[in-house]
Amino acid sequence: MNAIVISALLGVLMMLSGLFFKRSAAIQWTAIAGSAILLIGSILELIPAGQNKMFYGMLELHHVSSWFNVLMSACVMLYILLFHRSIAKVGRNDAEYFALIFFVMCGIYLMSMYSNLLILFLGIEIMSIPQYIMAGSDKENIKSNESALKYFLMGSFSTGILLMGITLIYGATGSFDLLSPKFTAVFQSGADPSSLAMIGVLLLIVAFGFKTSSSPFHFWTPDVYDGSPTAFTPFMASIVKVGVFMAFIRLFHLSFIQMASHWQLMMALMIALTLLIGNITAVYQQSVKRMLAYSSIAQAGFMLFAVFSTNQTAWDGMMLYSVAYTLSTLGIFAVLIKMKDYTYDGFKGLGKKEPVLAATATICLLSLAGIPLTGGFFAKYFVLNAAMEQGLWIALIIFAVLMAAVSAYYYFKVIMSMYFYEGDAELTEESNAVEKTLMIMNAVLVILLGVMPGLILNH
Amino acid sequence: MLILLLILFPLLGGILIWLLSDKLASIAALFVSIVVMVLSLVVYNQYHHGLHEELIYQQPWISQLGATFSIEISNGLPLLMVMLTGFVFPLIIGAWYNKPIEKASRFYGLMFMAQAGLMGVFLAKDALLFYVFWEVALIPVYFLSSMYGGARRIPVTFKFFVYTFLGSLLMLVAFLYIYQQTPIHSFSWDSLVSTGKSISPANQQWLFWMLFIAFAIKMPVFPFHTWQPDAYEQSATPVTIVLSAIMVKMGLFAVVRWLLPVLPDGVKYWMDVVMWLSVAGIVYASCMAMVQTNIKRLIAYSSIAHIGLMAACLFAPNADYLSVQGAAVQMFNHGINIAGMSIIVGILEHRLGTQQLDEMGGIAKIAPYFTVGLVLISLANIALPLTNGFIGEFMMFNGLFNADSKYRVWLTVLAGLGVILSAVYTLTMVQKVAYGPLKTTSMGFTDLELNEKIVVILILLVILILGFYPKYLLELVNI
Numbered sequence: 039m040n041a042i043v044i045s046a047l048l049g050v051l052m053m054l055s056g057l058f059f060k061r062s063a064a065i066q067w068t069a070i071a072g073s074a075i076l077l078i079g080s081i082l083e084l085i086p087a088g089q090n091k092m093f094y095g096m097l098e099l100h101h102v103s104s105w106f107n108v109l110m111s112a113c114v115m116l117y118i119l120l121f122h123r124s125i126a127k128v129g130r131n132d133a134e135y136f137a138l139i140f141f142v143m144c145g146i147y148l149m150s151m152y153s154n155l156l157i158l159f160l161g162i163e164i165m166s167i168p169q170y171i172m173a174g175s176d177k178e179n180i181k182s183n184e185s186a187l188k189y190f191l192m193g194s195f196s197t198g199i200l201l202m203g204i205t206l207i208y209g210a211t212g213s214f215d216l217l218s219p220k221f222t223a224v225f226q227s228g229a230d231p232s233s234l235a236m237i238g239v240l241l242l243i244v245a246f247g248f249k250t251s252s253s254p255f256h257f258w259t260p261d262v263y264d265g266s267p268t269a270f271t272p273f274m275a276s277i278v279k280v281g282v283f284m285a286f287i288r289l290f291h292l293s294f295i296q297m298a299s300h301w302q303l304m305m306a307l308m309i310a311l312t313l314l315i316g317n318i319t320a321v322y323q324q325s326v327k328r329m330l331a332y333s334s335i336a337q338a339g340f341m342l343f344a345v346f347s348t349n350q351t352a353w354d355g356m357m358l359y360s361v362a363y364t365l366s367t368l369g370i371f372a373v374l375i376k377m378k379d380y381t382y383d384g385f386k387g388l389g390k391k392e393p394v395l396a397a398t399a400t401i402c403l404l405s406l407a408g409i410p411l412t413g414g415f416f417a418k419y420f421v422l423n424a425a426m427e428q429g430l431w432i433a434l435i436i437f438a439v440l441m442a443a444v445s446a447y448y449y450f451k452v453i454m455s456m457y458f459y460e461g462d463a464e465l466t467e468e469s470n471a472v473e474k475t476l477m478i479m480n481a482v483l484v485i486l487l488g489v490m491p492g493l494i495l496n497h
Numbered sequence: 498m499l500i501l502l503l504i505l506f507p508l509l510g511g512i513l514i515w516l517l518s519d520k521l522a523s524i525a526a527l528f529v530s531i532v533v534m535v536l537s538l539v540v541y542n543q544y545h546h547g548l549h550e551e552l553i554y555q556q557p558w559i560s561q562l563g564a565t566f567s568i569e570i571s572n573g574l575p576l577l578m579v580m581l582t583g584f585v586f587p588l589i590i591g592a593w594y595n596k597p598i599e600k601a602s603r604f605y606g607l608m609f610m611a612q613a614g615l616m617g618v619f620l621a622k623d624a625l626l627f628y629v630f631w632e633v634a635l636i637p638v639y640f641l642s643s644m645y646g647g648a649r650r651i652p653v654t655f656k657f658f659v660y661t662f663l664g665s666l667l668m669l670v671a672f673l674y675i676y677q678q679t680p681i682h683s684f685s686w687d688s689l690v691s692t693g694k695s696i697s698p699a700n701q702q703w704l705f706w707m708l709f710i711a712f713a714i715k716m717p718v719f720p721f722h723t724w725q726p727d728a729y730e731q732s733a734t735p736v737t738i739v740l741s742a743i744m745v746k747m748g749l750f751a752v753v754r755w756l757l758p759v760l761p762d763g764v765k766y767w768m769d770v771v772m773w774l775s776v777a778g779i780v781y782a783s784c785m786a787m788v789q790t791n792i793k794r795l796i797a798y799s800s801i802a803h804i805g806l807m808a809a810c811l812f813a814p815n816a817d818y819l820s821v822q823g824a825a826v827q828m829f830n831h832g833i834n835i836a837g838m839s840i841i842v843g844i845l846e847h848r849l850g851t852q853q854l855d856e857m858g859g860i861a862k863i864a865p866y867f868t869v870g871l872v873l874i875s876l877a878n879i880a881l882p883l884t885n886g887f888i889g890e891f892m893m894f895n896g897l898f899n900a901d902s903k904y905r906v907w908l909t910v911l912a913g914l915g916v917i918l919s920a921v922y923t924l925t926m927v928q929k930v931a932y933g934p935l936k937t938t939s940m941g942f943t944d945l946e947l948n949e950k951i952v953v954i955l956i957l958l959v960i961l962i963l964g965f966y967p968k969y970l971l972e973l974v975n976i
Contacts, residue, residue: 409632410628410632410633411632411633419669422669423562423676423677426670426673426674426676426677427677429677432670432674436667436670436707439663439666439669439670440666442666443666446658446662450655450659454643454655457644458651459651490559491559492559492560492561495561
């Protein structure tokens with residue numbers, strides 16, 4: 039409850055801070071302090087085991103979700119620390135940008151704690167609407183406008199589908215409450231649910247597919263991620279996406295697990311398609327930013343494995359993937375945003391010019407590619423292990439590792455540009471000592487996760 | 498605890514050297530490499546005297562998975578590989594001591610990280626740990642080969658990287674599958690071996706390829722070899738030595754440790770196919786070696802041929818495991834010989850600025866010491882009796898001929914062809930480089946300098962001592 043209330047209050051506070059503070063630096067510091075308070079708040083409600091019900095049973099803070107909230111609060115703090123200067127520079131309304139970030143966080147907390155489909159809907163909306171604004175916040179840039187419009191149209195379309203799914207499920211069960219006897223009688227009795235309920239679940243998969251940018255519902259992703267201001271893309275591509283996945287896995291593993299045989303085949307197809315389209319298309323990109331947009335589709339394919347595999351390992355994999363993927367994405371975007379030229383050529387010679395930036399980018403890219411001793415390896419390892427535990431889906435796993443090898447191709451192209459080719463990578467601005475320290479810290483965290491993944495799993 | 502140092506010392510040494518200035522880097526690198534060599538000798542001494550408790554190190558690592566950080570020298574093969582890794586690095590660094598290397602601190606830093614990874618591969622007794630080291634050894638070599646070497650080095654190295662990365666991912670899937678079958682969910686070698694046997698033969702058959710492709714790419718066995726000649730040619734010669742002397746042995750080593758005992762039914766089903774592939778590789782690579790005009794490519798193909806023989810022998814089962822023992826001995830000796838050969842070639846390349854054979858000639862007239870080294874190392878490469886290459890090759894052919902396969906005679910004959918062809922292309926190369934009229938392009942060649950002399954003499958000593966008196970080697974592989 040702390041996290042939800044604090045993030046919502048911080049959102050309001052940040053909006054007002056624009057009135058009180060004339061200097062952008064003061065606003066930025068307020069945001070940083072706010073994110074620290076948010077982190078402390080979510081640490082305070084950390085529960086070691088079991089669950090707490092809140093708001094008359096509308097929310098249920100599971101021990102996993104409490105830990106997830108802490109991790110996401112930490113990640114958003116890191117995000118604000120790394121990007122606050124760039125966020126403030128996107129346009130004139132710097133206070134509002136930070137307010138939007140906190141509102142999105144409020145939605146993410148709701149999505150990790152809901153135990154009622156209404157709250158799920160609320161969470162997704164609270165998370166989505168600020169993002170439409172963020173995507174279009176670079177008002178003079180036509181690509182930013184395009185991405186906002188696209189995001190809004192596609193997003194509201196998928197929200198409609200989500201709502202339809204929830205309605206059908208309500209029709210079949212007579213309840214929105216995931217834990218109510220009426221609800222569990224339909225979905226967890228062991229018997230096949232009615233076709234009404236099945237279609238409802240199907241629509242939910244489609245809606246979640248949209249929000250997590252899984253194929254064949256991914257079409258908005260590249261344009262939105264590419265067109266949005268670079269300061270906001272890492273936030274959308276990492277923390278937000280991971281939050282939706284948490285809602286996804288929560289619903290399907292806690293409520294629809296009995297009918298897993300009905301949706302697993304569909305999800306397997308989605309995984310295969312997402313991995314194929316994400317990876318193959320990423321290979322052909324010229325711009326690193328656009329490549330990262332496609333790669334985030336590809337990574338979603340791996341995260342889908344966690345939803346797909348209905349076992350405990352999948353939850354471990356989800357947690358690990360969330361953090362490793364978020365850290366790596368933040369790290370690589372922190373470097374990208376300093377570059378003048380987003381093409382591969384623009385990175386040439388960065389290794390010589392800015393060793394710290396290049397090393398951070400390298401470690402984050404290695405992690406995204408899933409090389410051992412980085413967090414990304416164990417993230418991929420756990421989700422694949424979870425799928426292996428299911429058995430019978432080995433062909434899909436082999437396909438996934440083949441696609442992981444393809445992904446190494448485009449991630450390493452950046453590394454090759456940075457270190458092996460001559461050139462003078464032009465920067466928009468020098469990064470100061472604090473930012474460099476943060477980048478090093480980020481890289482160290484990625485490696486730490488790769489050596490001791492247990493740090494995250496023990497909770 | 499002692500064997501942990503084998504990994505930790507090069508790792509920390511590498512990081513420290515990276516922080517040093519370029520001037521200090523070579524001397525520091527020489528020091529670190531010699532210490533590692535001494536460590537490997539100490540380990541040998543412990544093993545020789547049966548002090549096995551010093552040769553095991555275990556720590557809990559990821560308890561949720563049943564993965565432990567467990568390294569161990571359980572028999573002679575890992576020990577041989579550790580010694581090879583320990584020996585080759587001081588030879589490389591010694592031979593390049595007088596040659597300028599751009600950004601030497603970075604170069605040697607990465608080299609020692611690779612050494613740490615290689616040591617880990619040979620020591621790991623836990624499948625997940627093995628996988629991690631397998632990749633970790635690759636990354637520094639990827640950077641080294643991409644940053645130092647010929648004009649086409651970047652795409653060539655990238656091809657090598659993608660190939661091996663793909664293979665290792667397949668290996669990971671196979672390990673995951675076997676891991677899921679283990680009763681206590683453990684990655685330890687023992688549990689993998691005991692579980693692997695009970696997997697149904699049909700499943701072992703596809704698991705076999707998942708593991709074998711990973712190892713075959715590394716060795717490389719025909720037809721997975723296409724990355725190799727390019728990579729050897731384009732990488733800087735010190736890196737080529739690491740690749741050819743040690744890294745390719747990872748594949749062979751992994752077959753012995755992680756394939757033969759874990760999937761016996763799969764091996765039995767596919768061994769004929771693998772032996773035929775390996776032998777085809779021997780013939781193909783030998784023929785290719787004969788027509789090469791680039792000396793580094795020639796050595797690359799000759800290496801494929803030699804590795805092909807070892808690979809065939811690993812899959813040639815017979816009662817006394819003679820062929821496997823022979824291959825184990827040869828893995829060590831081939832490592833020494835190819836390191837020697839590449840050092841010789843590296844000296845040629847450095848002095849003459851070319852890798853083309855037809856620009857070399859008559860060097861014997863102006864560089865007698867060099868020629869002695871070249872000839873003796875070449876003879877060892879052909880496995881002439883009284884050189885170290887002979888004993889292993891003899892055991893391998895003996896084993897292959899007695900193999901439990903209906904094609905054994907054909908396989909032996911074709912593999913034997915490889916030996917004859919090996920004499921042809923190696924001696925042709927010696928002749929072209931050292932004899933004949935002195936070519937103008939080779940005029941400026943100067944004989945070995947002091948550090949090069951020491952290195953070459955050390956290699957010759959190993960070649961001759963192990964050729965005359967291979968008892969210590971044979972003791973180690975006596976399974």
